[in-house]
Structure formats: structure tokens, C-alpha cells
Amino acid sequence: MAEPSTARSLKRSSSPRKAATVEGDIDTSYLETLTGYNARRAALTIISVFLERMAQYELRPVDFSVLSLIAHNPGITSRQLCGALDILPPNLVGMLRVLETRGVIEKREHPTDRRAQGLHLSAAGKKLYTKAQRTASQLELDTLSDLSPQERETLHSLLRRVYRPTRGPAASDQTM
Amino acid sequence: MAEPSTARSLKRSSSPRKAATVEGDIDTSYLETLTGYNARRAALTIISVFLERMAQYELRPVDFSVLSLIAHNPGITSRQLCGALDILPPNLVGMLRVLETRGVIEKREHPTDRRAQGLHLSAAGKKLYTKAQRTASQLELDTLSDLSPQERETLHSLLRRVYRPTRGPAASDQTM
DNA sequence: TATTGTTATACTCTATAACTATA
């Protein structure tokens, strides 16, 4: 058993960008030409705020993602969660067990496949997720307050095109 | 001692987006409204390619970032690296030791502070970094081939505004 | 034979406390 208890610590300092030593003197211009560097820095910045505000629900980003997909896809299976969130099956087991122990989710028998199990939010889980989603949406507004709604949409669109390559029209692998 | 050897494994599967099970059936639309989610997914996608292509140099993303900052900021100190890259000092020690053992970097005495030490690339380090940077820049072109140069610049600009909040004009904390 | 969920486990990443030498 890998999980010590139901409630996890969730602590993390997250270092809110303190310019203790000099930092403006350092030339980071080349790294800033790399999308991976910029995307990772941006993600970590937002995640640090996410951790703070979601601590009240004892939800890490991955827990919230799992609940969100279950909420919007009732009956989703463990494997489907893994595929959608890029989590390895062994690493999901413990998370689901904790969420089930907390009474947030329920495992029901799959309608057609007796190996699988459909995942659902409990009544308490729905209440928790509703509050958590509101917090997440508010966090989005707060951390991206420097960007206009249109800039935010542009950012999301561009990011999606990075991690979910355009399989759309004008593709190169068409049969004729 | 935390490092087992000079050369590290660098192995990682990185799962190149295989749609093994269904995945298009899963509704991820809410998560995709969250910048943190999108930024993290994009970063992980690029980093997985980065890991593959940088394996020949035995450099992880963090190693490359360290070398890049030393290359462009000769004499930079350990603390400055930590500040610029958001790495905790204890976690940098091992990386620098490995790079020094590999003959890639050199530690020299700091000109004014005898506690600190200036970091520099060795001749071999400069050759290695030059090749690595070329690989990184090519990777940027390849992984972002769906985006025009202008879209790429827009993406970088927006990401920087997320992780490095605009401290510029029209700020709210002015004295008058 | 392949897939779902699972256990056990190893490895990597990230964080804290505490020490020394110097400022």
C-alpha cells in the first residue's frame, strides 16, 4: 500500500517569485525563445496558486482533473481517465482509492464490460466538485487578469495546437 | 551521495499520444478552459520530444537550462541559477557536480565574494552547448511547425505575461 | 491473445532542516 492515509498533505512552498538575490541581471533571453520553457514556467506559476486555493478541498491538480472528467463523463472508466490525462494506470489506482474512501466518487459495475468499472461522483462529490470548479474558474480570472478574454482564448487555442496537433483540414495524410 | 554515477539514464517512455482506447469520446472541454491545464499539457508534450533529442548529449531540460544560463552569463553563481530557474539550492548541487565531473563546467573563485563561486563552461562544455542549443532551436521549429512565426511569438509573449506578471507601466503600486 | 484493474517496486523530482565558511 502506497498511500499512508486518506488526507494528503498538499503542502508546498511554491516560492512566490521573490527577487531575493539579483535576477534581473541574468540573461534568460535564449531560454525564453523555447516554448517548452515558457509553457512550463507558466504552468508552474498557475499551479502554485491552484495548490493554495484547492488546499481547502484537499485536491491537487490531478485530483481536480480526475473529478472534472468524472463529473462531465459519468461512467468513465479508469483506462479512459488514464488515456485522457496521460496518467499511468498504476498511478491512478491510489488516487481513486483515496477519492472513494473520502466518499467523493463511487465505482459501479460497467454496463457491458465486467472487467471495467464505471466511475461516478457521489452526492457529496458533486457538491465538492461544484465548489472546486467555481474556485478553479475564479482562479483563472485572477491569475490571468493581465490578459483580455480574447488574449486568453488565443493563448488556449495556441497551447491546444501544441499538445493536440491539428488533425483537421489541410492535413498531409489524406488518401487523395 | 545521491548521484549513482556520472552518466544518468535519461530513459522515459513519454507516450507519444497513442489513442489506444477511445479518447475522442471523452469530454475534456472544461479542463481546456484552464490555462494551467493547457500549459502543462503543452509543456509535457514538448519536453517529451526534448528528452528524446537531448538524450544524445545526456542533458535533461534542467541541465540544458543550467548550461544555457552559464553560457550566456559566464561567472553566474549557484544562487543566481537557483533564482532564475526556480530550483532549490540543495537540488542544484548534484546537477553541477555531475556537469563538473563530466568536464562540461568549471567552478572558479568569485571575484568579490569568497563564499560564492563563478560558474563557467569549459571548452568541451562550449562545444557541447553549441550543439545542444542548435538541437533545441531545431526542436522548436519541428514541434511548433503548425504555428506561424508570428503565432509562436504571440504564444511566447502571452506565456511570459503569465509567469512574469507585467510590472511595467500602468501599475497600481505607484507612489503618486 | 488482448485488455482492465491491480500490486509491488524502483527511480526521479521536489522540499526541509541543519551545517560551514564567509559577508
Place this chain on the structure above:
DNA sequence: TATAGTTATAGAGTATAACAATA
């Protein structure tokens, strides 16, 4: 007293191999 670099170590995150039950 505070800071730079370091050690030791704990905790969280990510990976592989292998198994039973079912498809």
C-alpha cells in the same frame, strides 16, 4: 546576523514488470 554552498533526508511524482479476471 545574514548569505553561499553543501549534506542528509523525507516526501511526492513517475515509471516498469507482473498478476488475476474478463473480453
